[in-house]
Amino acid sequence: MARPTVNDVARAAGVSLATVDRVLNARAGVREKTVERVNAAIEQIGYVRDVTAANLARQRLYQMVFVLPDAPALFVDTLRDAIAEATSSSLADRTEVRIITFPNGNPHALVKSLRALNADDTDGVAIFAPETPHVRDAIARLKSDGVPIVALVSDLPNTERDHFVGIDNIAAGRTAGFLMGKFLGKTGGSVMVLVSSMQARDNVERRLGFDQVMAESFRQIEVLPSIETHDDEGATERLVTEMLRNRPDIAGIYSVGHGSRALVDVLRDHERRESMTLIAHELTKITREALRDNLMDAVVSQDVGHIVRSALRVLRAKSDGRDIVHSQERIRIEIVVRENLI
């Protein structure tokens, strides 16, 4: 009852190994009728190709590229760490990965990096970048060159990316809103909202989801307009400090972006620390410590390890034209509090 091999297919179809192989890999030079005969045989005996054997034979080495910003936000660092870890154990699945970094907020440099890539030495690209027209073009070029592409963390829905590896950020914002509402309780108060940038799609979506839930279920809470930090820590500290001084009604702070260091720094020694409910995104060194110290109440996060492994799996599958197991590739919106911090 061993599973059928190419030999079985060849015998069943009355052709040779090579012909079966040509059909399997959709190579030219086979008569239409023969193709049909082979496919019928494959169907009939239930053949399914052994990918590992195929990769062994063709000495396949998947060359994958991660494209990341050099944003000062710690989140990108955790992503880098996750990639490094995945890399170390990646010989096992014939995968080599390199990381390309582009200056944050410089789409031009990003595009230049993308231009340097081509199908010869790259089997897949995972991109974490904002969607701009130039980026769209660069992705279109790569696609037309036959390179599989996945968007990482922040989706690029209007491009030809094959897949998005990350969470639904509207739902993530809704989750943060739900927790904020529940934690603040009946008493209410106002909530200050910090975003990195209104250009970043994930930030905007989270804010949107947050507002939805607040409007639907927690009317007693007033949500203030977004404060844009542009990842400038000094400015953020000043803005937050001032805001807290002017608005004694603020009971909660929602940090939407990828970095929360400035916020945590201000709050750590603040007199209103105890009475403030703090919710942020992404588990990093900073948010971890803040949770542990009872400074932060919850973090809405995504497992970077899972994201990286998923991106690689999906790219390998796309590169081979295989299907992906969707359930395994779904990235969860994780809620982390003091007690389930790993």
Place this chain on the structure above:
Amino acid sequence: MARPTVNDVARAAGVSLATVDRVLNARAGVREKTVERVNAAIEQIGYVRDVTAANLARQRLYQMVFVLPDAPALFVDTLRDAIAEATSSSLADRTEVRIITFPNGNPHALVKSLRALNADDTDGVAIFAPETPHVRDAIARLKSDGVPIVALVSDLPNTERDHFVGIDNIAAGRTAGFLMGKFLGKTGGSVMVLVSSMQARDNVERRLGFDQVMAESFRQIEVLPSIETHDDEGATERLVTEMLRNRPDIAGIYSVGHGSRALVDVLRDHERRESMTLIAHELTKITREALRDNLMDAVVSQDVGHIVRSALRVLRAKSDGRDIVHSQERIRIEIVVRENLI
């Protein structure tokens, strides 16, 4: 710069392929000095064996067994579903799995099932069962027979299991406690606690963790003694209904066990439904619906898909004497609320 192969090792050590293979697989019949020479060569040129090629050559088929109770709790069903799904895509990694079911609460039958297993036709066993002396013995026998074993969901710490696939249940209980405390807020009230059985290790640990957090951080909340349901839904409905009638101070309910159907049934049309904070464990059809309907506030859960895949990966690794990537095998304590329900 391709990675070195056995041929390279053979050449470097001045021996033949066969000898290298004997050393690699620790087979007898090689002079001590030769072994050392080969190992030195391996070390020197940084050889690492290609597992896929090895498996191809030995036509390896991993035969794995899951041992599960036929408990009426829906959680076990979700676990079964996850196994079924993993099975369907498991040809890819040469893994065949079968499931053995034993009558819930019948360690004798369980032991009988375990006795039927042996190293000839099983390469690994994943067990979800309570730890009893007989079970300990059965596991010891399997181990001495050389069969890798992992404990699933509920640990078997006093056995010779190679690994535990599941969450830290004390931390899971603490997480539930933290959420209960936060959700109830300053007002306080009492909390009713339902456990399946005080025999089940995971139940006991969760209750312990819950109590710890309540005592540490939420003194205004009174936690009532555990009510044992023994997975009897009729009895549970009666107990809960009565309790709610007698204690108007009850503001929250913590369902520790794997099943929450009876509880949800009682609450769904209860007059105090709105004012009650409900926290349970495990994402199932029942708890899913309850979250969606705003009946339940949070579920502390574990990803059954991840658990199953992890168990299989670990068993394969143990079976080959390979190391495991711990970060990938860590099962998270997930918090699921209405908004991050997938």
Place this chain on the structure above:
DNA sequence: TTGTAGGCGTTATCAG
């Protein structure tokens, strides 16, 4: 358009 033969990295079966 099709087939034959050899190779990918490893294991296993023979002799020597």
Place this chain on the structure above:
DNA sequence: CTGATAACGCCTACAA
């Protein structure tokens, strides 16, 4: 004790 040599399932020149 050690070494050729033929598999494993698939791919790929090169021939036919």
